[in-house]
Amino acid sequence: MAGGKKTISTNKKAYHDYFVEETLECGIVLVGTEVKSLRRGGVNLKDSYAVIRDGEMFISGMHIAPYEHGNIFNRDPLRDRKLLLHKKEINRLLGYVKQKGLTLVPLEIYFSGCRIKVLLGVARGKKNYDKRADIADKETAREIDRRLKGAFAE
Numbered sequence: 001m002a003g004g005k006k007t008i009s010t011n012k013k014a015y016h017d018y019f020v021e022e023t024l025e026c027g028i029v030l031v032g033t034e035v036k037s038l039r040r041g042g043v044n045l046k047d048s049y050a051v052i053r054d055g056e057m058f059i060s061g062m063h064i065a066p067y068e069h070g071n072i073f074n075r076d077p078l079r080d081r082k083l084l085l086h087k088k089e090i091n092r093l094l095g096y097v098k099q100k101g102l103t104l105v106p107l108e109i110y111f112s113g114c115r116i117k118v119l120l121g122v123a124r125g126k127k128n129y130d131k132r133a134d135i136a137d138k139e140t141a142r143e144i145d146r147r148l149k150g151a152f153a154e
Contacts, residue, residue, distance in 0.1 A: 006111040011045040014105045018123030027084035028118050033067040050104035057083040096122045
């Protein structure tokens with residue numbers, strides 16, 4: 001793979017539970033068996049989030065399935081993994097996190113060339129009525145598409 005972007009996994013729950021205000025691409029520190037497991041698509045971003053500790057950013061709750069042929073080299077599937085960002089970017093994100101209601105959630109993990117990247121989103125939590133409104137909007141758009149498709153088919 002010479003270049004381009006190949007998506008490994010997306011966090012659909014993040015778009016359902018949060019308003020994503022800004023996104024940022026960052027690298028991630030992994031060991032060899034984790035990379036092999038990612039190539040097979042063995043990752044779950046559902047309950048993951050990013051935290052800042054001691055001036056460094058870590059991703060918590062991301063489950064990378066153990067590689068079947070990794071035996072003793074496999075690591076804990078839920079361990080915290082370091083994200084690679086510049087100090088200036090970390091400080092800017094720290095300012096966002098200190099604001100009320102903002103959090104950092106991974107939206108997508110993908111291959112960019114031969115490197116693995118994480119798309120991190122600065123997100124604000126949705127209320128239940130916001131979620132219901134989004135579902136209603138999607139259903140009306142789907143119904144409009146169905147009717148338009150039916151009108152053109154005749």
